[in-house]
Ligand code: SAH
């Protein structure tokens with residue numbers, strides 16, 4: 001399909017963005033070219049997320065916009081890929097603007113689907129029928145697609161994401177991911193390491209291993225069982241790789257000690273842990289089907305800090321889960337105060353059809369009102385902001401090493417003394433965001449900055 005232009009947009013998490021990179025790479029190899037402009041595109045692909053209703057609404061409203069564009073450009077092909085495609089399947093295909101619906105486990109077919117849509121104008125549906133019962137053959141097809149295409153289309157210079165695990169088997173009561181991404185499958189360590197080697201050859205300095213519960217990575221090969229700690233060591237040994245990160249972890253004891261030890265021992269394994277707690281109330285944790293208590297979780301954090309003293313920890317919380325009383329919420333506030341997260345992602349509960357809670361007949365049960373949810377969200381954010389502010393302040397006057405991402409979108413804060421240099425943004429090994437003035441040519445490279453000012457979520461400094 002030489003000469004056809006594709007525009008692709010991601011609306012989801014890191015996994016979703018990684019799929020976008022794979023799809024982009026596959027289409028490029030098939031002769032398509034990419035365009036940043038939707039209006040110029042022959043094909044528009046939207047990679048979607050189903051985790052909260054709001055994420056789906058954004059996609060639906062974008063489809064409305066595309067329907068409008070198609071009035072003047074009826075030949076344009078619109079494809080919806082990703083988690084929402086898998087969840088809604090043929091219902092989504094009924095949408096006037098949509099030509100292709102392709103679930104996350106069907107992306108190896110993307111070139112064929114797009115080519116067919118351009119030639120035949122027919123609608124096509126590619127979703128996995130029994131997503132919880134995927135076959136070995138399906139896994140192999142995905143693995144082949146994933147390892148063949150690598151990630152030449154890096155989105156941040158010098159950095160790449162590499163999947164360690166697909167899917168999830170945890171079935172947290174609120175969560176749609178196991179039903180749209182399928183069962184947990186660990187990729188072979190050799191495939192992961194080969195991929196990282198290729199990336200390092202292309203100049204990648206930081207890799208982030210991805211999985212919904214990446215710390216539970218486990219792969220048996222002959223006599224040996226590989227865990228995440230092994231992958232971290234193997235990745236660190238690759239020439240050119242300087243920093244190795246991983247997200248997201250599930251609070252569990254399995255392999256935890258090994259992972260912490262590798263963090264403590266290897267300067268390349270970044271001292272950063274994203275370990276969502278979701279709630280500080282044991283009653284709510286049980287209802288969520290999270291398999292730990294708040295006390296046990298906090299002890300896990302103590303242990304992490306004992307082994308890796310400068311570790312930075314980030315969290316996720318859901319407020320307004322069905323049945324969350326004022327006392328339950330107070331327990332969450334307590335936990336956020338005690339956990340001392342670097343930062344926290346806070347979400348308002350959103351009922352998702354098909355999840356455990358929904359199947360238990362608690363479908364639309366969403367008994368904490370919208371106003372209360374909003375109030376709790378704001379309150380929890382304020383508690384976290386105070387902690388973040390204190391932790392950030394400790395960086396004042398210190399020197400930090402950052403991997404520069406590129407130009408900062410923040411308003412220029414040091415315009416007077418910036419000289420000719422623009423404002424750059426980078427991240428430390430512990431995931432702190434650092435903003436400073438410097439030459440754009442530093443993008444994708446390491447730099448040192450001295451911190452002169454802080455805000456809860458950003459450190460500001462001067463290039464050394
Ligand atoms: N696998 C990761 C992240 C999954 S989705 C983990 O287990 O931590 C990212 C976050 O979205 C979750 O941590 C959770 O806080 C939030 N989330 C998931 N389902 C949700 C729902 N139905 N409503 C609100 N937030 C939700």
Ligand code: SF4
Pocket residue numbers: 168169170171172175176177178212213250
């Ligand atoms: Fe969802 Fe729980 Fe799996 Fe995370 S661990 S993806 S929250 S089911």
Ligand code: F3S
Pocket residue numbers: 011012013014015016048049050051082083176177180181
């Ligand atoms: Fe990610 Fe959303 Fe799917 S969080 S795995 S894109 S449902």
